[in-house]
Amino acid sequence: MIDFKLFQHPQRYIGNEWNVIKKSHNKRIPICLCYPDSYEIGMSNLGLRIIYSLLNDSDDIVCERAFFPGEDFNNFLLNNNQKLFSLETKTPLANFEVLGFNFNYELNFVNFLYILSLAKIPLFSRARKDLIVLGGGIANPESLADFVDVFYIGEFEAGTASFIEVLRKYKDKKSRLEALCEIEGFYVPAFYSAELKNDKYEFNKIYSYAKLPVKRTYVSNLDKSHYPLKWLTPHTAIVHDRVPIEIARGCPNRCTFCQARAMYYPYREKKAETVCRIIREIYKNSGYENFSLLSLSSSDYSQIEELIDILFAEFKQKRIGLALPSLRADDILGKLYSKLHLLRKTSLTVAIESANDSLRNHIGKKIDIKKLFETARLIRTFNLKHIKLYFMIGFKEETEEDLRAIGLFLEKLNQETHLSLNVSINVFVPKPFSLREDATMAEKDTLLDKINIVKNGLPKRRSINISISPVEKSILEAIISRADRKFSSVILDVSKASCNNRNAAGNWLIWQEAMSKNHIDCAAYLKAETINFPWSFINTGLPECNLKKHE
Amino acid sequence: MNEQRFLIKAVIKKSDEMIYFSQIDLGLVLERALRRAELPLYFTQGFRPRVKLSFSRALKLGVEGEEEVTFYFSKNITPQELQEKLKKQLPHGLTILKIIE
Ligand code: SF4
Numbered sequence: 001m002i003d004f005k006l007f008q009h010p011q012r013y014i015g016n017e018w019n020v021i022k023k024s025h026n027k028r029i030p031i032c033l034c035y036p037d038s039y040e041i042g043m044s045n046l047g048l049r050i051i052y053s054l055l056n057d058s059d060d061i062v063c064e065r066a067f068f069p070g071e072d073f074n075n076f077l078l079n080n081n082q083k084l085f086s087l088e089t090k091t092p093l094a095n096f097e098v099l100g101f102n103f104n105y106e107l108n109f110v111n112f113l114y115i116l117s118l119a120k121i122p123l124f125s126r127a128r129k130d131l132i133v134l135g136g137g138i139a140n141p142e143s144l145a146d147f148v149d150v151f152y153i154g155e156f157e158a159g160t161a162s163f164i165e166v167l168r169k170y171k172d173k174k175s176r177l178e179a180l181c182e183i184e185g186f187y188v189p190a191f192y193s194a195e196l197k198n199d200k201y202e203f204n205k206i207y208s209y210a211k212l213p214v215k216r217t218y219v220s221n222l223d224k225s226h227y228p229l230k231w232l233t234p235h236t237a238i239v240h241d242r243v244p245i246e247i248a249r250g251c252p253n254r255c256t257f258c259q260a261r262a263m264y265y266p267y268r269e270k271k272a273e274t275v276c277r278i279i280r281e282i283y284k285n286s287g288y289e290n291f292s293l294l295s296l297s298s299s300d301y302s303q304i305e306e307l308i309d310i311l312f313a314e315f316k317q318k319r320i321g322l323a324l325p326s327l328r329a330d331d332i333l334g335k336l337y338s339k340l341h342l343l344r345k346t347s348l349t350v351a352i353e354s355a356n357d358s359l360r361n362h363i364g365k366k367i368d369i370k371k372l373f374e375t376a377r378l379i380r381t382f383n384l385k386h387i388k389l390y391f392m393i394g395f396k397e398e399t400e401e402d403l404r405a406i407g408l409f410l411e412k413l414n415q416e417t418h419l420s421l422n423v424s425i426n427v428f429v430p431k432p433f434s435l436r437e438d439a440t441m442a443e444k445d446t447l448l449d450k451i452n453i454v455k456n457g458l459p460k461r462r463s464i465n466i467s468i469s470p471v472e473k474s475i476l477e478a479i480i481s482r483a484d485r486k487f488s489s490v491i492l493d494v495s496k497a498s499c500n501n502r503n504a505a506g507n508w509l510i511w512q513e514a515m516s517k518n519h520i521d522c523a524a525y526l527k528a529e530t531i532n533f534p535w536s537f538i539n540t541g542l543p544e545c546n547l548k549k550h551e
Numbered sequence: 552m553n554e555q556r557f558l559i560k561a562v563i564k565k566s567d568e569m570i571y572f573s574q575i576d577l578g579l580v581l582e583r584a585l586r587r588a589e590l591p592l593y594f595t596q597g598f599r600p601r602v603k604l605s606f607s608r609a610l611k612l613g614v615e616g617e618e619e620v621t622f623y624f625s626k627n628i629t630p631q632e633l634q635e636k637l638k639k640q641l642p643h644g645l646t647i648l649k650i651i652e
Contacts, residue, residue: 005613010571018583018642233583235569235642236576287583287640289601318586319600 007072011236012039015065015087018233019285021052022088023062029167031055031063031098032086036111039067043232044240046294047137047156048102053228054160061164064088064096068111069118071502077118084119093119097167099131101148103138106480107473110505113147113495123492125149125190130173134163139263140432140535143483143491145189149173150180152187153538154217157225159185181210185217187538194485194534201484203537213539222249222268227278231286242290242323243282247275247307251296254435255353255364257392260296262433265542272303276310283320291315292323308339351390355405359398364435369409376416386420387413393450394428394442394474400453407457410464420463425454427474430526431481432535435544440528441478447471472508475526479511482525484534489518556593556603557624559633560651566615569644574609577645581620584640590633593623617648 004010033052035042042048048065055063064086069077077084083092093099093115101112113123122128124146135141135148136156144151152159163186166179180186191207205212219225231243250267251260270278279291291311295301308324315322350372354360357369379387391406406425414421427447430439442450451468458466480487493514498504515522565577572580582602585592594600607619622633630650638647 003613004571010613011576014568014571016568016642016644235572235580237579284587284589287586289582289586318592319594319602321599 002076006076008070009039009236011234012067012070013073013087015090017235018287019230020088020232021056021063021230023056025062025089025091028060028062029098029164030091030096031061031100032066032091032093032096033063033100033102034066034093034112034115035068035102036108036115037068037105038070040238042067042102043234043238045102045104046244046246047104049228049232050226051100051136051156051160052232053230054157054226055164057226058164060168064091066093066115068108068115074118074502084115094121094131097131098134100134100136103135103141103144106477107505109144109480109491110495110498112144113492114498116147117495117499123147123495128173132173132176139259140481140483140533140538141187141189142194142485142534143480143487145194145485146488147491148189150177150186150188152185152217153214154185155219157219158217159183178207178209181207184211184215187214189485192537194537196484200532201534201536213537216538216540218265218541219249219268222246223270223274229278229281229285231282231288233286233288240292242292242321243279243286243288244292244294245275245279245282246270246294247298248295248301252300253297253364253366256435257353257363257395257428257431259431259434262540262542264296265540267300269301269303272307272310275307276314279311280314283318289319290321290323298324305339312339349388349390353390353392354395354398354402355391355409356398356402359395359402362397363392363395373412373416376413379417379419384419386422387417388422389413389424391423391425392428393425393454394447396439396442398450403450403453404457406454407459411459411461414459414461414464420465423464423466425451425466425468427469427471429474429478429481431478432533433538433540433542437533438529438531441475441526444471444475447474473506475522476508476511479522479525482534484525486518487520487525490514490520493517554593554625557627558652559622559624559628559630561620561622561630561633562617562648562651563620564615564617564646564648565610565644566646567644569642570613570615573612574606577610578604578606580642580645584637584642584645585622587640588636590628590636591624591626593625619651 004013007013033048035045035048052063052065055061065088066084066086069084083094085092103109103112116123121131125133125148132149133147135144135151138151141148141151162183163180166176170176170179177188181188181191188210191205191210192212193204193206195202203212248267248269250264252267253261282288298304311322353363353365393403410421410423430436430441448471451471490511494504494510497510504510581604585602593603595603603623605621610616610618634647634650
C-alpha cells in the first residue's frame with residue numbers, strides 16, 4: 001500500500017468518493033476513463049461523469065477512472081518503477097480492455113501520450129495488441145490518428161449501447177475495430193487514408209466497410225437521456241464545486257467564432273419537471289450544497305422563469321445555492337430581473353465579445369449594449385462581488401477604433417455600476433466547424449499590436465482586472481486544433497520533452513522546435529481555406545455543413 | 552434571527568482512507584452527510600450559510616485520531632436518531648465512537 005500522505009492533495013489518488021462504484025473485475029469487461037488533466041479539473045467535467053455512470057450501469061462492465069498525476073506522484077511512480085493505475089481498484093491501466101480519453105482541450109493532447117507512457121503502454125495504435133484506446137470530445141481528431149484506435153465523433157451516450165455490444169461479442173482488437181467502424185459515430189483512423197494532394201485533402205477508405213463521411217451523432221431525446229444521479233461526491237473541494245445540472249444542450253445562436261454550437265448541435269432542452277426531479281434525486285444521494293444550471297445560453301431555455309421559481313422555493317429552506325451562468329445581458333433587465341436577486345450569486349458573466357455594435361453584429365453576437373447600461377443601476381442592487389466580461393479580438397474586420405472602444409466601455413460600465421470588473425480578452429481562433437473555420441488566424445505580430453492598442457486604451461483603475469490570453473498559446477491552440485495527421489510526430493516529440501519538463505506543453509519554443517524538426521509548416525494550417533480541411537470527412541449534421549458538401 | 556438550536560456532542564474517529572483528508576475536508580464531508588441524512592439542520596448566518604458544526608481541535612493529516620464534534624440542529628432530536636441516521640451516510644473511515652451529551 002502506498003503511503004499517500006507523501007503527496008500533495010492525497011485525496012486525488014484515493015478513489016473513495018461518496019457513490020464511487022467498485023466492482024470486481026472477475027468476468028467483467030474493464031474500462032478505464034482517463035482524463036488528461038488533474039483530478040480537480042477532470043472531476044468537474046460532466047461528460048466524464050455521465051459516461052462513468054452509464055457504463056457502470058451494465059453489470060458486465062466495470063468502469064474506473066484515472067487522471068493526470070501531480071508532479072510528486074508522477075516522480076514517485078517513476079522512481080519506484082510503478083505503472084499508473086486506476087483510482088477505484090488501483091489496477092494498472094495496461095490491464096484494462098479499453099481506455100477512454102477525453103480530448104476537449106488541445107493542449108492536453110500531450111498529457112494523453114504522457115499518461116500512456118506512465119502506464120507503460122505503447123503509444124502507437126499499431127503497436128498495441130489488445131488494448132483499445134477510445135477518444136472522445138474532439139472536433140478534429142486527425143493529429144491523434146496514429147495514437148488512438150477509435151474515436152467517437154459526437155455524443156457518446158448515443159453510442160454507448162452499441163459499443164458495449166461490440167465488446168461483448170468480439171474479443172480481439174481487430175474484430176472489435178472492424179465491428180465498430182460500421183456503426184455511426186465510430187471513426188477508426190487506420191481504416192482510412194488521408195493525403196494532401198495538390199493542396200487538397202483526399203480521404204479514402206482502406207477498409208471497405210468503414211463509413212465515409214463519418215457522421216457526428218447526438219442524443220435525440222435529451223429529456224430522457226442518462227443523468228448520473230448517484231453523484232460522485234469528492235470529500236474535498238474541486239474546481240467547480242457544485243453540481244451542474246444540464247438544462248439544455250446546443251445553442252440556438254449563431255456566433256460565428258463559436259465551436260461549441262457545432263459540437264453540441266442541435267439545440268435540445270430537458271423539461272423543467274425533469275430538471276427538478278434530477279436535482280432532488282442528486283441532492284438526496286450526495287448532500288451537495290451548490291447546484292448550477294448548465295447550458296450554453298441559459299437565457300434561451302424556454303422554461304427558465306418557471307424553473308428558477310420552483311428551485312428557489314425548494315432550495316431556500318435547505319440553504320442550497322443555485323448559480324445560473326451563461327446569461328445574456330439583456331435578460332437581466334427583461335424577464336429575469338425579478339428572479340435574479342433570489343439567486344445566491346456573487347458574480348455575473350457577460351460574454352460581450354466586442355464593444356462595437358457593428359462588429360458584434362458581424363460576429364453574430366446578439367447583445368444590446370444599451371440595455372446593459374440601462375441595467376447597470378439594477379445590477380448595483382444585486383449584491384454582486386463583480387461582473388465578469390469576455391471580449392474577443394483578432395478579427396480581420398476589426399479597426400483600431402473597435403479596439404479602443406473596449407477601454408471606453410469598461411470605464412463607463414465601472415462608473416455606472418460601481419462594481420469591480422474582471423475582464424478576459426481572448427484571441428479569436430478559427431476552430432474547426434465554427435462558422436469561421438475558413439478564416440485566417442491573425443499573425444503573432446498583428447495580434448501583439450492589437451493587444452497594445454487595447455492596453456493603451458484601458459482605464460487605470462484598481463477595480464478593473466484584465467487578463468489577456470497569451471498570443472502564442474492561442475496560436476498553438478489554432479495549430480493543434482486544425483492540424484492533419486502529419487502533426488502527430490510533433491505531439492509525440494513535445495510529449496517526450498515533457499518527461500523532463502512538465503511545462504513543455506505550454507512552451508511555445510519547444511513546440512516550434514518540434515515543428516521544425518518534423519518539417520511542419522504551421523502557417524499552412526492557419527491560412528484561409530474554403531471547404532478543404534483535414535476534418536472535412538466529418539459531417540456534423542449542421543445545416544451549413546450539408547450545404548458546403550453540395551457546393 | 553433567533554432560531555432555537557439544539558446541540559449534540561459526539562466523538563468521531565478518523566481512520567483508514569479518511570486519514571488523508573484535511574480538517575477542512577472533514578467539515579465538508581460531515582455537512583454533506585448530515586444533509587443526506589435529512590436531519591433538521593441549523594445553519595450559520597450570512598451570505599453563504601453552511602451547516603453549523605464545531606470541532607474541539609484539528610486532526611493531523613495522515614494519522615488516525617479522534618475528536619469531539621458539536622452538531623447543531625434546529626429541532627430537538629435524540630442522540631440515537633443522530634447516530635442511526637448519520638452512521639449510514641458516513642464514508643468508510645469515519646465512525647461515531649460515542650455521543651457525549
Ligand atoms: S458563443 Fe454564441 S453560439 Fe456559441 S454558445 Fe455562446 S451564444 Fe451560443
